Amino acid sequence: MTIHENGSGPTLTTGEHDGELSERLERELVAFNTTASGAGDYGSFSVKVADGAGELVGGLTAWTWGGLCGISMLWVREDCRMDGWGSKILLAAEKEARTRGCDRVAVSSFTFQAPGFYQHHGYTETGRTLGIPGGNADVHMFKSLTD
Template sequence: MNSDQGSGPTLTVGERDTDLNQRLSEGLDAFNAAATGVAEQGTLSVKVTDEAGELIGGLAGWTWGGLCGVSLLWVREDSRKDGWGSRILRAAEEEALRRGCDRMVVSSFTFQAPGFYQRHGYKETGRTLGIPGGHEDVHFFKSLSGRQG
């Protein structure tokens, strides 16, 4: 851990700081609410377990202002051809709709699953270059309005 200690403020650099993350999130949420007038927000999860209670896959995300963001979606390797990714994503979309969201966003590295999201109606909105191995981070958007539940 590096720190700059003097008589004034202290700058500290280190590993993930859970308390700091919480404080930053609270501060940014307050700023965003003041700027947009939208304070309601939430987290979202979808989890699939097998008969032994072991994780098959899941999704973690968030909702805010009619938008649902997918932060993480993963399915274990031996279950990737069983349709769990599609079922998990559809469940998240249905829950987003239930919560009043009409839009979804997600990003996927080119070596992960951009084709998966495209097959599910997500449209590419941009790319972040410079991912190791010559890859890119592909950003996607999907409108849920007009979707039949």
């Protein structure tokens, strides 16, 4: 859907995911957040585990900013979930976060995913976002890396 305002004015468009727009918004928000907070050391990293055949076993993506590490995604292949890979990946990410100067980590997990896993690793619930499909919630958690 496209809406034009007064012929030569702004155009509002909705549609499918726009990768270029996502990248631009991220750049703009990082610049704004850096200026507003005074913390300018934004970065990102990943942790990846592959099996002997090169197939993905699991992985994690995260960002860092001003001493905070935010875990974006952590996933382990179903047939490998009881092998301890989730813990190994999380511990590797925490180590990398420390290497990058972070002293705390934030993550969220839907109630049907893994909040208990994070709590087992020392994360404390700080709040919930309600309204996740199926009557679930998004559990927000935090861990200090200085303990």
